[in-house]
Amino acid sequence: MTVATQKKRAAKKKSPAPVVSRAQMELAQQMVRNAYGLGHGLQPRQRVALLTRLLYTMRSDVMAAEKQQWAEELFGLAQQLPQDGRRAGGYGLAVKDVGAGQDSTSANDSRNGATAMGAGRDAVIATAAARLAVYDADKALELLDGLPAESRAEGDSAGVQAGARTMAARLVFAGYMQHHPALGAETLLAHGRRWSEQGGFPYSASAGALARLRLNGDAGEDFFRQVLAIFVKGREGLYGVRDFASLLQQAAAMEAIYEETAEEAGKAVVGQLRKFTDGDAALSAEQKRLVVAALNDVRISAPKAYEEASRTAPGLLAVRAERAATVQAEAPKIDVELQMAFHDLAAAMRGGHADETHAAVVHGVQVINAKYKAGACAACASPDAQSWALVSLAAFADPKTIATQLNGIEDPFWHAYFLAIAAQQVGQPTRVADPTARKVAGKEEAETE
Numbered sequence: 001m002t003v004a005t006q007k008k009r010a011a012k013k014k015s016p017a018p019v020v021s022r023a024q025m026e027l028a029q030q031m032v033r034n035a036y037g038l039g040h041g042l043q044p045r046q047r048v049a050l051l052t053r054l055l056y057t058m059r060s061d062v063m064a065a066e067k068q069q070w071a072e073e074l075f076g077l078a079q080q081l082p083q084d085g086r087r088a089g090g091y092g093l094a095v096k097d098v099g100a101g102q103d104s105t106s107a108n109d110s111r112n113g114a115t116a117m118g119a120g121r122d123a124v125i126a127t128a129a130a131r132l133a134v135y136d137a138d139k140a141l142e143l144l145d146g147l148p149a150e151s152r153a154e155g156d157s158a159g160v161q162a163g164a165r166t167m168a169a170r171l172v173f174a175g176y177m178q179h180h181p182a183l184g185a186e187t188l189l190a191h192g193r194r195w196s197e198q199g200g201f202p203y204s205a206s207a208g209a210l211a212r213l214r215l216n217g218d219a220g221e222d223f224f225r226q227v228l229a230i231f232v233k234g235r236e237g238l239y240g241v242r243d244f245a246s247l248l249q250q251a252a253a254m255e256a257i258y259e260e261t262a263e264e265a266g267k268a269v270v271g272q273l274r275k276f277t278d279g280d281a282a283l284s285a286e287q288k289r290l291v292v293a294a295l296n297d298v299r300i301s302a303p304k305a306y307e308e309a310s311r312t313a314p315g316l317l318a319v320r321a322e323r324a325a326t327v328q329a330e331a332p333k334i335d336v337e338l339q340m341a342f343h344d345l346a347a348a349m350r351g352g353h354a355d356e357t358h359a360a361v362v363h364g365v366q367v368i369n370a371k372y373k374a375g376a377c378a379a380c381a382s383p384d385a386q387s388w389a390l391v392s393l394a395a396f397a398d399p400k401t402i403a404t405q406l407n408g409i410e411d412p413f414w415h416a417y418f419l420a421i422a423a424q425q426v427g428q429p430t431r432v433a434d435p436t437a438r439k440v441a442g443k444e445e446a447e448t449e
Helices: 003-014 022-038 044-055 064-078 111-118 121-135 137-145 164-179 184-198 204-213 219-233 238-253 259-277 285-301 303-312 336-351 354-373 385-397 402-408 412-427
Strands: none
Touching: 022 044, 022 064, 022 402, 022 412, 044 064, 044 121, 044 412, 064 121, 064 137, 121 137, 121 164, 137 164, 137 184, 164 184, 164 204, 184 204, 184 219, 204 219, 204 238, 219 238, 219 259, 238 259, 238 285, 259 285, 259 303, 285 303, 336 354, 336 385, 354 385, 354 402, 385 402, 385 412, 402 412
């Protein structure tokens, strides 16, 4: 990195955030409400995508009461989505840490909306519960209690992945502990016990409770041993074993448990893993990944148990994760007309000409409308990066009239979705990067000067 680049970046870090006037914030909130209203009558799939977008629009404390209602509505809508046989393996949610001061949403990042549909029904349920936990952790926990049992038993093919409740538990538990620091751990343990009877204890989600207990004498040790007893008695699939191994690693790193407890837990993990590797059945690449990850946690947190396994379970130690094939990174698909509209708008903004900027915004919205009216993304749950960036830049350039300009987008779903994107930029402005430009070190792209 050159000296000039370092100075440029340092100057940008010192520059104050754009000032948002009261009128601009009120406009942004009205845009969000209008987008929500436009969603009435949409099919469940589209409404799910729109609600997910709205729940991540601006800081979580903005329109908190309405967002809480929308999170509950999203949870209910998710039940209407079909089970498509695909689940998000792990915590690949469109969620942020519960209790964070704000939700950071970049102008060309469409993952929040896309994840709601792309990861399937379970991810939508988990997203809704996690967002609700920001506002009412007790209610979120109550909704998770009402979910059907998860399939994580050792003989179930779905035992290598997380279900909706497990996916949501990490953030819901964290939110609950923030509101109930004294008695929260025991309450969560009681809920976890009931869930374990139905198909899966959220082991790694309990790390937050353990972190709060570790400074209270032997409370952390007692809590972990109760969880260990549940694990030993359970019939976990590989995901459950991996999940518990993750909790073990975190507990040892926090020094919340004694060394002998860690070694006992490490042996329990090895014993569970051997059920999957001692035999002729071939493991899939995903199963191998979970086995290796669990073993690594044992190696770090229970070295004696790992050393014993290396002597007594050679087949287990021989398992190696499949290496993903090297894939050439694809260049982004560029819509030339959209790209020209983006550059014309950026140039007008740099020139400081209000009339030219307004005209460029109008033209850009017309280009987007023509694209989505033509059905170029009929099956999409969120816009492409170029459209996302263009609307964000247009809202930044002309916050007072962007809502009116977006009335030109004729499809109700896309009108509502782009209105939500614009509201984010009006109420919480951020830099807008050109999504098709090459990322060259030291080059700042498509910014106003």
